[in-house]
Amino acid sequence: MVQQSTQEKIPGLQFPENGRFLVRMRLDPLSAFQDLARTYGDVAHMKFGKQDAYLLSHPDNIRDVLVVHQQQMRKPGALRQPLGGNGLLRSEGEFHKQQRRLIQPAFHRQRIASYAQTMVEYTQRLSGRWQDGMQVDMAQEMMGLTLAIIAQTMFGARVEDDTAAVREALTPLLQMGGASRLDPLNALLEYLPLPSKKRRIEARVRLDAIVYRIISERRASGEDQGDLLSMLLLARDEEGNGSGMDDAQLHDEVMTLFVAGHETTANALSWTWYLLSQHPEVEEKLQRELDTVLAGRLPGVEDVPRLTYTEMVLTEAMRLYPPAWIIGRRTVDEYRVRQYTIPANSLLIMSQYVVHHDPHWYPDPFRFDPERWTPEARVNRPKYAYFPFGGGPRLCIGEAFAWMEGELALATLAQRWRARLLPGHHVQTEPLITLRPKGGLPMVLHRR
Template sequence: MRFLLRFRRDPIGALQELAQTYGDIVHMKLGGQHTYLLSHPDVIRDVLVVHHQQMHKPNLQQQPLGGNGLLRSEGEFHKRQRRMMQPAFHRKRITAYAEVMTGYTQQMSGRWHDKQRIDIAQEMMGLTLSIISKTMFGAEVEQDTQTVYHSFTTWMRLNSTHRFSPFDHVFNSLPLPRKKQQAEARARLDAIVYRMINERRTSGKDNGDLLSMLLLARDEEGGGDGMTDQQLRDEVMTLFLAGHETTANALAWTWYLLSQHPEVEEKLQRELDTVLAGRIPTSDDIPNLPYLEKVFTEAMRLYPPAWVIARRALDAYQVGTFTLPANSLLITSQYVVHHDARWYPDPQRFDPERWTTEARAQRPKFAYFPFGGGPRLCIGEPFAWMEGELVLATLAQKWSLRLAPGHKVEMEPLITLRPRHGLPMILHQR
């Protein structure tokens, strides 16, 4: 109970304290539920990759927005859905999205003014929402940005209130105001997603984007069936929300870190000036911007957008000399592992040079896993990397950002890792 109270107040601090005090395998009994915090990269690899078939994703959200979409589905159904969606994320297709990414970024930059105060967290949220909507669904959603932001924020905060609590079923059986607020937030998001689907159905156009693929997709290795309306809604909702939220947070935290480390920002700007000389970047430029990649990589180490992963062991599961009972809840935290001094000396320090080829080779693979791993590795990982680097390259050529004086920066670990009070920045045109 003491852990649950601490976890509700400060989930990241609670998990870090457990790992630092008790080691790589920590057992807790939460309301009769055997729960284990696993913090060694090799153990994490075994859970996510080697023995993934022995694991399911636990139902820690009573009202999952994505329904039975790719983030939550299991077994053969999950394999089928991923197989049908994978073509939209092939590297050649993602490369074709680059112009949309930089185009929307330029539009946003054109609205900015020297010495203007902005909330970079909300700016990045609006930008990535526009990008995912256009590239994946062929839709313009600028008018919906605030609705999506506030509805998703409401839903996440309410859903995170009792996360990992053994008494969640009790809270959800009560007629609490939060249930009505959750339903209202979900309904607002559903309206936007169904509008996109219905507009495409009505037009009958094949735009070659993800939504067209989903509407036309047939499971050739199965029975040749397409997706039901419910499946279509679940997958669109999953990618619509997950596809902008995580990258927006990664970008916002990157701007914050650059604002606090002008020496890193200066080195990044020198690289951009040398390689791009003021022109808009393309996907072909990314391999020639190694320091840009290091900066974005290190930012996601310090502030991983997805900060915790949970699995449920279907059967008894062996971890070293320990046998974990069937139905155990296994928790691993990107934030905890990414701040482990064994792999990252002085782990709180922002140091892009950690990501040289030599330094990477000295660490276990799962000492860094911002996108998960194994068969459930985020399907949009290549999209997110290209989007993040192109947005940074486009904007950092023209702008320096500085945190507004006196603003308190605090993490808000919901389903994703957000800045709790936003990140107000002052723009400085180069």
């Protein structure tokens, strides 16, 4: 008797449907993965060339991969963040644990709270540059804001002279597609001397030079400026051999934190502005809370627990438009999911976008409704029905930083401004490494 293969047992795509899926993934990966989950259920098989891959869409299975059985997993190269060398988002095993121990003190609650003033100060500067009736690209405005904030909190001394150069260098690097890198055709194109590849290499060289220069200057000064870079320079692995980080590792961690520390928050804020512009009743309720809690003054870290509706608005925006919209793991050995056995060296894909739009957990899932995030509503959903920052030992180390930055920036700006989408502009998603608004968000500002 011939035993059926694992691929035949697990529902999913066969030839030629798999080829059509790859074409759809190039054009619209969000809907492609969503339809795959709807058609085949919570465990769905596909192939990327010779690579077996499985889309997991049930919160319990995602929890098992990220938390319960995380030691049986590795990060897949195709879905890794491409800028951080061997930083936290790419490193594995004992080395990853050591690096996380070294970096964790920089993100303790008290340390993060000390950055609140910087976050509000830079946001207020942006507000001061805005004018009534002014047209802006809100995506660029939020990107510039979060880049300035992470530069200040990371490097201490103001680095405005470097900010434009950093932004210019980051753009071609961050335009590398997320799930499209799984496509065998795109993977093949990476080996060809295309102009886009040349631009990425040149951008990486420029960015590396800036970061290494800043690290060198700080090491030479020996000064503790109370910023993230100072914390990383002073960090010692007391649980291990007591060593610190060399320049190469410091560079990798700085790059990881620098990119993750502005790109994701900027996208979350951009989508929040867009959703508020389309739902004036939510905007009005948000502004009532800001008027009541802040009474016209700037927010501070002590206000964050009181801005409950502000948090709900941001949470719902990241449900609808999760900045990190797809993550992956590779199985080390055979792995059991429900009644299925997944072979070793298989790719497991989990999409925040797919799960966050699952009607099992979110009725009318494309509707913007911050009331989904009342304490009563949260109780009725499994934890991993919402995982914008991942989970388990690899949970984004800067999650608390991002939440505070997002809430303080939104509170600072929304109590003084409304923004409306430019008439005639059609908003589209651009799912690259993060979920961006394609072509930006042209909006007109209105002073309250």
